[in-house]
Amino acid sequence: MYPSFWRIRHVFFRSSGGGGHGCFQPVLSECWVFPDLPYLP
Numbered sequence: 001m002y003p004s005f006w007r008i009r010h011v012f013f014r015s016s017g018g019g020g021h022g023c024f025q026p027v028l029s030e031c032w033v034f035p036d037l038p039y040l041p
Helices: 004-015
Strands: 022-024 032-034
Touching: none
Parallel strands: none
Antiparallel strands: 022 032
């Protein structure tokens, strides 16, 4: 459902203390916050 890089972004921002939220950043000037998703290996 989500691109593979979304999983990487999600884990990265989550580990950065994003408050249990991932950050989908299609372009450097934008950052869309999505609800926390189940952990994906």
